[in-house]
Each structure stands twice: as structure tokens, then as C-alpha cells.
Amino acid sequence: MIHMITHYVDDTSHWKKWQQKYKYGVFLIYPPDPVLSEVNALREKYDKESSATCDAHISLTVPLPRPLNHVDWNKLEQIVSSFRSFVIHYGPLKDYLPHPGVCLSIEPQKELDRVSVKTD
Numbered sequence: 001m002i003h004m005i006t007h008y009v010d011d012t013s014h015w016k017k018w019q020q021k022y023k024y025g026v027f028l029i030y031p032p033d034p035v036l037s038e039v040n041a042l043r044e045k046y047d048k049e050s051s052a053t054c055d056a057h058i059s060l061t062v063p064l065p066r067p068l069n070h071v072d073w074n075k076l077e078q079i080v081s082s083f084r085s086f087v088i089h090y091g092p093l094k095d096y097l098p099h100p101g102v103c104l105s106i107e108p109q110k111e112l113d114r115v116s117v118k119t120d
Helices: 035-046 048-053 070-081 109-115
Strands: 089-094 103-107
Touching (some): 035 048, 103 109
């Protein structure tokens, strides 16, 4: 028997349609201050809906398709432990079309792409 590692919301009927796919979560990197505060302030001004649901972030995965269990978590720990640490540089502002919002360039993109998790 596989046990889940966390509890999930049972009733999402009051969630907006786009929020439904986030029921099982997503892996994100939140930037440190002052980047977080500065981008959150811009998002509050120009993208109120998104800023009300989540702080500024870098998405590492698409929304998870199912609950995580201990087997999934162990696999993620294996993957993550194989990466060397690196420093992320933020800015300047950039477009991320077709997605609306406030975006910053981030580097090193190659390392961030390696960290991004493919879900199935």
C-alpha cells in the first residue's frame, strides 16, 4: 500500500476553473528579498488576480497530476540530490508571452532547465 505524504483539499468546488489543476500542487522557487517584494509590488499593480493567489516565483513543474506519495518523494529526493547548488540572478524585466504578468529574466537558464521536473 502506498501512503500519501500530505493531505489535499477535498472540496475544490469554490475554486476557479484554472485553480482546479493545482489541487496537488506545483514545485516553485521563491526569490529572496528584495526581488520578491519588488516583483510582488509590480504584480499587485498590474496583475492583481495572479498576485492574490501566489507570490512571485519560478515554476519548476507544471501542476502535479496526482497526489505525491512516499515513492514519488524518494524519487524527487534522488533527483534533487544529484544537482550542484548554483546562484540565481534576477532581472531585468522581460515579456513572457503569451502569458500575462510581470516577469524577470533569470540566469543561469541551463541549470534551471535541468532542475525543472518532468511530471507524468
